[in-house]
Amino acid sequence: MKLCPKRIAMFRWLKGFCLFISADRGIMLFMITMGSAILVGQRSRWLEAIYLGIIGFCGWSCVDAVNNIFDVELDKESDPLRSEITESLGSRGLVVVAFFALASVSLGLATKMPFVTFFILLGLLFGLIYSVPPLRLRQTIYKPLVNNAVGAIPVLIASAFYNAFTVEAYVLALLVGLTTATNSLWEDLADYSSDLKSKARTILVVLGFRRGIHYTILLGYCLIPLMVLVGLMFKLGAIYYIILAALATFESVHILQNRRILFGADEKAMIRLGSLLARDFVVIAVVQTTNMMLSSYLKYVLFA
Numbered sequence: 001m002k003l004c005p006k007r008i009a010m011f012r013w014l015k016g017f018c019l020f021i022s023a024d025r026g027i028m029l030f031m032i033t034m035g036s037a038i039l040v041g042q043r044s045r046w047l048e049a050i051y052l053g054i055i056g057f058c059g060w061s062c063v064d065a066v067n068n069i070f071d072v073e074l075d076k077e078s079d080p081l082r083s084e085i086t087e088s089l090g091s092r093g094l095v096v097v098a099f100f101a102l103a104s105v106s107l108g109l110a111t112k113m114p115f116v117t118f119f120i121l122l123g124l125l126f127g128l129i130y131s132v133p134p135l136r137l138r139q140t141i142y143k144p145l146v147n148n149a150v151g152a153i154p155v156l157i158a159s160a161f162y163n164a165f166t167v168e169a170y171v172l173a174l175l176v177g178l179t180t181a182t183n184s185l186w187e188d189l190a191d192y193s194s195d196l197k198s199k200a201r202t203i204l205v206v207l208g209f210r211r212g213i214h215y216t217i218l219l220g221y222c223l224i225p226l227m228v229l230v231g232l233m234f235k236l237g238a239i240y241y242i243i244l245a246a247l248a249t250f251e252s253v254h255i256l257q258n259r260r261i262l263f264g265a266d267e268k269a270m271i272r273l274g275s276l277l278a279r280d281f282v283v284i285a286v287v288q289t290t291n292m293m294l295s296s297y298l299k300y301v302l303f304a
Contacts, residue, residue: 012081016081016084016088017085020093025285032056032151032293033049033056033158034049034293035293038293038297039234040164041162042164054107055108063130065093066128070131072086108121116161119153120153122153126149130150141206144185147181151181156173171229172234175229178226179223182223185204186277186278186281186282188216189278192204213273221248227244228241235299236295243287247287258273
């Protein structure tokens with residue numbers, strides 16, 4: 001059964017809108033915030049974790065939508081559909097930004113906990129510094145530092161909600177921040193061509209793509225011991241390590257299959273491979289954050 005042109009257009013628009021708010025990364029932040037809430041709060045209350053997860057999703061959707069508005073010209077090469085939807089939204093894109101910003105801040109205010117609202121506002125501020133000229137750190141070598149801070153915010157929100165500013169919470173914030181910073185470098189693999197043409201000074205552009213992709217893959221592997229440390233620190237169950245090992249194996253096989261390209265002389269093929277690896281990492285990040293959240297929940301349900 002063939003879909004009518006109107007339905008095809010609707011699905012295309014919905015897909016583009018999800019790209020505009022970066023729904024995949026929003027889901028990742030949703031899972032990170034939920035997992036952090038369970039780990040830091042040491043509770044198994046779904047409603048509280050989901051509530052904080054929604055705050056994380058709305059905040060991330062806001063800051064990524066702002067970034068995509070200012071990236072519209074760059075996305076014409078690296079992500080044409082997102083660029084098309086961003087242009088078609090026009091000023092309505094700012095309405096979307098305002099909606100998610102107000103949603104996250106309102107949910108924070110509803111907790112009646114000043115530090116929760118403070119960290120939400122801090123995350124939104126980092127998002128503006130990241131995307132909006134004249135600073136626009138998204139196009140500089142400082143991009144990972146901003147992403148590090150943004151990644152740590154969900155953990156700090158959970159810490160503020162449960163008033164649990166412990167050593168474990170700070171370590172978790174640091175580890176999640178480093179993971180988000182590395183994630184931003186993997187995303188740069190797909191944006192390399194447009195960043196180069198726009199004379200951006202991201203780490204990949206500064207290093208050159210060949211050295212940059214090797215550096216980025218190495219950082220990805222450095223995340224594995226950090227994720228193991230999270231599991232050990234919070235005494236997560238065996239399923240956490242099994243899924244982590246499966247994800248590492250999956251990506252290692254993909255890298256080994258393409259080792260000739262990675263160490264070859266064809267830079268165009270290497271750039272195409274970089275785009276594929278960037279997509280891989282989005283999937284890995286979403287699965288791993290879901291793994292952390294579910295493992296945290298199972299621990300406090302089974303051993304409460």
